Amino acid sequence: MTSHTEQSAVTVLGLGPMGRALAGAFLDAGLRTTIWNRTPGKDRELVERGALGARSPETAVAASRLTVICVVNYDAADAIVRRDTVTDALKGRTVVNLTADTPDRARTTAAWAAGHGIGYLDGAIMTPTPTIGTPAAVFLHSGPEELYREHRPVLDALGGTHTHLSEDIGRAAAYDIALLDIFWTAMAGYAHALAVARAEGITARELAPFAKGIGAILPPIFEQTAEEVDSGRFSDETNPITSAVSSMAHIVHTSESHGIDAGVMRAAEGLARRVIGLGHGTDGFLRITDILNPVRPEL
Amino acid sequence: MTSHTEQSAVTVLGLGPMGRALAGAFLDAGLRTTIWNRTPGKDRELVERGALGARSPETAVAASRLTVICVVNYDAADAIVRRDTVTDALKGRTVVNLTADTPDRARTTAAWAAGHGIGYLDGAIMTPTPTIGTPAAVFLHSGPEELYREHRPVLDALGGTHTHLSEDIGRAAAYDIALLDIFWTAMAGYAHALAVARAEGITARELAPFAKGIGAILPPIFEQTAEEVDSGRFSDETNPITSAVSSMAHIVHTSESHGIDAGVMRAAEGLARRVIGLGHGTDGFLRITDILNPVRPEL
Numbered sequence: 139m140t141s142h143t144e145q146s147a148v149t150v151l152g153l154g155p156m157g158r159a160l161a162g163a164f165l166d167a168g169l170r171t172t173i174w175n176r177t178p179g180k181d182r183e184l185v186e187r188g189a190l191g192a193r194s195p196e197t198a199v200a201a202s203r204l205t206v207i208c209v210v211n212y213d214a215a216d217a218i219v220r221r222d223t224v225t226d227a228l229k230g231r232t233v234v235n236l237t238a239d240t241p242d243r244a245r246t247t248a249a250w251a252a253g254h255g256i257g258y259l260d261g262a263i264m265t266p267t268p269t270i271g272t273p274a275a276v277f278l279h280s281g282p283e284e285l286y287r288e289h290r291p292v293l294d295a296l297g298g299t300h301t302h303l304s305e306d307i308g309r310a311a312a313y314d315i316a317l318l319d320i321f322w323t324a325m326a327g328y329a330h331a332l333a334v335a336r337a338e339g340i341t342a343r344e345l346a347p348f349a350k351g352i353g354a355i356l357p358p359i360f361e362q363t364a365e366e367v368d369s370g371r372f373s374d375e376t377n378p379i380t381s382a383v384s385s386m387a388h389i390v391h392t393s394e395s396h397g398i399d400a401g402v403m404r405a406a407e408g409l410a411r412r413v414i415g416l417g418h419g420t421d422g423f424l425r426i427t428d429i430l431n432p433v434r435p436e437l
Numbered sequence: 438m439t440s441h442t443e444q445s446a447v448t449v450l451g452l453g454p455m456g457r458a459l460a461g462a463f464l465d466a467g468l469r470t471t472i473w474n475r476t477p478g479k480d481r482e483l484v485e486r487g488a489l490g491a492r493s494p495e496t497a498v499a500a501s502r503l504t505v506i507c508v509v510n511y512d513a514a515d516a517i518v519r520r521d522t523v524t525d526a527l528k529g530r531t532v533v534n535l536t537a538d539t540p541d542r543a544r545t546t547a548a549w550a551a552g553h554g555i556g557y558l559d560g561a562i563m564t565p566t567p568t569i570g571t572p573a574a575v576f577l578h579s580g581p582e583e584l585y586r587e588h589r590p591v592l593d594a595l596g597g598t599h600t601h602l603s604e605d606i607g608r609a610a611a612y613d614i615a616l617l618d619i620f621w622t623a624m625a626g627y628a629h630a631l632a633v634a635r636a637e638g639i640t641a642r643e644l645a646p647f648a649k650g651i652g653a654i655l656p657p658i659f660e661q662t663a664e665e666v667d668s669g670r671f672s673d674e675t676n677p678i679t680s681a682v683s684s685m686a687h688i689v690h691t692s693e694s695h696g697i698d699a700g701v702m703r704a705a706e707g708l709a710r711r712v713i714g715l716g717h718g719t720d721g722f723l724r725i726t727d728i729l730n731p732v733r734p735e736l
Binding site: 278306319335340349360363386392401409427433 | 607632666683703705
């Protein structure tokens, strides 16, 4: 390991499931990997695999030109990197923050980093821990492109595809938020569908094959409708929003007739009815994007 | 056409986009097809293709042993078939109702049919109009299995896969409701994600490729989690519901900081927080199924 230069070294702060996966991928790629976690004992297996367990975060970050941090949220990240000793040790080095939080937090963290002479990139990991180090991993990055290019060789050790989205430091978090919005809303829909199905004597295993079929039609619809949403010109719809609210009302009625809360669908139905009330009933369902955010950017 | 027996004949009531697709598929399969629609003029193209345009619903249903009805909802269907003249003409014949509505409406319609000596099957069409007559079409049926078997040869003319789910007449509508619940909730999530993305300067076309990636991970998750939901035994989760609410809070915060309504996600987050409040924070997200419907059926 002593043959490695500091250039091909990396520090990983945070050894939860994702942090351990990241450190493991760096090790597998042959990088000198220094690790630290707030609560001790999480580094054992990685140290056995060759990682250097640091005694403190300041010694950890001092060991590499690049520090990758992945903890539960930015409050947790700040509690580590904004200690004076750690901030001092980071001066002139670079942090890639793969912690999930909001675009605003990414922006305030970037301002803090700039004020202390610390290079800062913000990233989002869009795939679960088992994908790390494999071609299936998806990473999004934002921040100064030159800094990104400088550290890309180290980041590539994590496998998968890396996309630099924008110099806007909040962009990776914004994608992360939008994509998790789709994911968790869809999962809430699945849970609700399973509850209604259960009330009708249908098990999850019975519904699942058909649910898979519904899931499979979503990606092409996401793609096909994107242009309409950007342009605001909805084509002559075979599935107008008036038809969608009819289905939604049936879902709410069936759900509530079984005593099952339908708050998620009621909220969605309310948006759709507002679109109709504004005179756009023949438009497609995604017209509700304009209800939610009427400020259309210039394209 | 005169060589056809009444046995290989079918009547289609309702000539909206889906009704026309159904009638067209029957014609393409060489069945003697009689058609009727409440408002005139919708039958022209089908008549040119060989359909028999009936002057009234009672003459339409009298022309075939099997009548398929597909209108906007059961109120519209009732307004046709529950006219005394039509009910009388249907006696001893069979109706397959492919209209979408609730399981309760299917059950009350079956009771009406039984009271008038009319055979009754209820169905749901799970795929859009262009699939009708092709292998991609998906039809779900419920009601007396013997009646289903008798008319299956005619239904097969619609192409695709036909599944008889249950003798419970409401079962097809229940699947339909549950599957549309997944679909429209996911679409509401996509619309919201696009609104948040727009506020962050990201166009729908920019987000769409990544949204497709999120959509693609849903079907395997739907399948993998079904057994846990049925059994109520959630495995040691790498993605506990405490982690999900952290993401959901970030989504709500980012959304509302841009003035974007987050009612759908707030409703979903509330369910997840109730699961945690009840002491199941280490379970997977789909534990909310039990919050929505605590009455677990015997498996």
